[in-house]
Amino acid sequence: xxxxxxxxxxxxxxxxxxxxxxxxxxxxxxxxxxxxxxxxxxxxxxxxxxxxxxxxxxxxxxxxxxxxxxxxxxxxxxxxxxxxxxxxxxxxxxxxxxxxxxxxxxxxxxxxxxxxxxxxxxxxxxxxxxxxxxxxxxxxxxxx
Numbered sequence: 001x002x003x004x005x006x007x008x009x010x011x012x013x014x015x016x017x018x019x020x021x022x023x024x025x026x027x028x029x030x031x032x033x034x035x036x037x038x039x040x041x042x043x044x045x046x047x048x049x050x051x052x053x054x055x056x057x058x059x060x061x062x063x064x065x066x067x068x069x070x071x072x073x074x075x076x077x078x079x080x081x082x083x084x085x086x087x088x089x090x091x092x093x094x095x096x097x098x099x100x101x102x103x104x105x106x107x108x109x110x111x112x113x114x115x116x117x118x119x120x121x122x123x124x125x126x127x128x129x130x131x132x133x134x135x136x137x138x139x140x141x142x143x144x
Contacts, residue, residue: 088116 034040045051059070083092093112095105103110107117 087114088118090116 034043057071060068062068085092089104089106091105093104094102096103096108096110098108098110101110104114104116107114109116
């Protein structure tokens with residue numbers, strides 16, 4: 001089967017014309033849909049850096065697992081607010097513990113919504129390192 005060059009050129013020309021009409025039809029349909037329903041701002045693609053968020057950052061570790069070179073240690077973020085001092089207190093609630101109750105160390109108030117009076121109730125009672133009252137030999141065995 002011998003194919004003449006004239007018919008192949010004609011076929012290629014018809015194919016390119018077909019592709020052009022097909023592309024024009026697609027743009028016409030998408031334009032009519034956007035005109036009718038809107039949303040053209042959603043058609044723009046985000047940058048490829050945002051789509052493919054992987055990076056090639058070099059990080060070198062020591063034998064103990066600590067980072068030697070590269071990425072700094074990320075401080076973990078908490079979903080809770082920390083070190084919030086409310087109602088005039090200088091410490092957080094839970095920094096004081098006595099007789100099964102938590103409270104504020106600054107004024108030793110055990111009621112969470114209490115205002116700080118600025119003076120410590122029971123100032124003569126010493127605190128240990130954990131923030132609770134030191135036990136001087138008396139043991140309270142009552143369970144509330």
